[in-house]
Amino acid sequence: MLTELLTGWMTHQRWFAGKGRPIDGLAVDSDVELAPGLRHLIVSVRQNGARDRYQILLGCCESDLPDRLRHAQIGDGLYDAAHDADLTGVLLEAMSDGRDIGPLRFRHLEGVHIDSSPRSLVLGAEQSNTSLVYGETYICKLFRRLIPGVNPELEIVNALALRKAAHIAQPYGWIETDLDGEPTTLAMTQEFLSNANDGWALALASVRDLYASMEESASDAGGDFSAESFRLGTATAEVHHEMAAAFPTGVMDAAEVRRMVDDQRRKLEQAVAEVPELAEHAHVAEEAYRRVAAVAHDVPVQRVHGDYHLGQVMRTPTDWIVLDFEGEPGQPLAERRALSSPLRDVAGMLRSFDYAARHLLADHDAAEDLLPRAVEWAELNRSSFLAGYSAGGGRLRGEDAVLLRSLELAKAVYEVVYEARNRPSWLPIPLAAFGH
Incomplete structure (x- = not known):
């Protein structure tokens, strides 16, 4: 039958x-x-x-x-x-x-x-x-x-x-x-982008080159990725601009910001209950959420990618292409279509740079010696991406930095739970986000 x-x-x-x-x-x-x-x-x-x-x-x-x-x-x-x-x-x-x-x-x-x-x-x-x-x-x-x-x-x-x-x-x-x-x-x-390369693979190639290089600086190693990170930031800002033009936009007022923060706090509490290792870092996220509730108001919102990371972008010979606009897998369709701050996508990409830099260290014999180089690579590419995003017209003002920090830590909280459930050896990667 x-x-x-x-x-x-x-x-x-x-x-x-x-x-x-x-x-x-x-x-x-x-x-x-x-x-x-x-x-x-x-x-x-x-x-x-x-x-x-x-x-x-x-x-x-x-x-x-x-x-x-x-x-x-x-x-x-x-x-x-x-x-x-x-x-x-x-x-x-x-x-x-x-x-x-x-x-x-x-x-x-x-x-x-x-x-x-x-x-x-x-x-x-x-x-x-x-x-x-x-x-x-x-x-x-x-x-x-x-x-x-x-x-x-x-x-x-x-x-x-x-x-x-x-x-x-x-x-x-x-x-x-x-x-x-x-x-x-x-x-x-x-x-079908037959002649394109996956952003995650390109970033990992750069990290491997750095780890294998005798150069002391990530910007001097043969696989320096920072210029590509800048271009990707610019492309991201341009995609956000086009999405804002193609779909309705809005503003999240102070009350809505507080509701967002309350949701972040609730998820943090749940994560700490499930992953005890997060408890000693929870105050960092709590402070970031408190600052957002205190200073953020009238936050611009629009349609966003919703699940943005290096695996969702492809580098053709001439350009960066963004793929997979489905939003975060497993979430209700209404939530994936809801308006949100474009900084949510920016935060996702920043977390992806951290993952690219650190995940090769999970089982590496020289992990302790290479950690400073991983930190340097991530910081160089994070700052290059943000510079490109700003150059492309993306909004990054004073209070936006506070919101971006809270969104990045909220993403790290999600990652902590995911890694604890699926890849315990990777748990140090999201935990490190609370020390930035």
């Missing part, structure tokens, strides 16, 4: 959010034939009284499954067709044509052309989504876990593209349906 096969198969998929909890029930809510041998399923999974929905491209094979698809097998004659390049071309074709197939709507951005001839390959190492790379031209992201509503990434990137904004990957098309009466994003297709 299909539901039984899916129940056993889904629990082993990286994108399944309910790992470690028994499935109480599974039902197929929607089953649409996209092409011969290819069905699109929306599946409801019930666990502990809650329901999550997922989408699956189901391949149906009457003969023996080819060896190239054995790893994607679900059951006899059934497999995850996201891995079948012979079938996935229909996604591009339908987007190009603007088709409606049953309740599924395939759309493309006005004025763009989609070439449906490239064959697809599943991009590895993803968790919450599955991305299909078509040749060297497109990347189609399938949102496996479905949240009713328009995905923030589609909303933001399409709006910025209409403004001809720089620093984004060109969007081409998307797939949607209605869930709970709301248009809901199933997938989106953008330009």
Whole structure:
């Protein structure tokens, strides 16, 4: 039976959010034939009284499954067709044509052309989504876990593209349906940056060069990254400017700032209760929160990236490109779409520089000797990023520095809990943030 096969198969998929909890029930809510041998399923999974929905491209094979698809097998004659390049071309074709197939709507951005001839390959190492790379031209992201509503990434990137904004990957098309009466994003297709390098990888290369270099200063080592950090800061400010122009903006008054601080304090208390090592540092965060409540008022807010770090940016030969505008994974859609201070993104990137500098020390034999160099690298690139952000028109005034500090420490509190749960050897990285 299909539901039984899916129940056993889904629990082993990286994108399944309910790992470690028994499935109480599974039902197929929607089953649409996209092409011969290819069905699109929306599946409801019930666990502990809650329901999550997922989408699956189901391949149906009457003969023996080819060896190239054995790893994607679900059951006899059934497999995850996201891995079948012979079938996935229909996604591009339908987007190009603007088709409606049953309740599924395939759309493309006005004025763009989609070439449906490239064959697809599943991009590895993803968790919450599955991305299909078509040749060297497109990347189609399938949102496996479905949240009713328009995905923030589609909303933001399409709006910025209409403004001809720089620093984004060109969007081409998307797939949607209605869930709970709301248009809901199933997938989106953008330009594939085939000749770009991941920001995290570039930063780590710089850190490794510094650790291996005989030079005493991070700015003298062969892999100096500070010029790129400056350019990235400028690009970040320009993206924030475009987002403010494309979407509504607002102001957070003193009462709203106090409510934000109260929420930060509550999360700090919860973190200390879970991670005792944080207790001796808690006063640093408490003081930063107190200062924000005392001086911050009329804080400008707008749409922001929401999960900004070095892994969300790519360096092409000519520019920095910002990706993954979905917001923080696991948060409600309304929260991910809510207006916030753009300094939240700045704080996320500052924390990312600390991680890039320090995480290689977690199991390093010479960690104690290299720590001063890690601190220097992080400070150099943090200051370069902030200088670039200011040069690009980003707001960094006196009281903004107070707000930025509190947002950075709030992010570090979140990281402390995450590392304690998942990577205890990395716990010193976020704890170090309280000593800056």
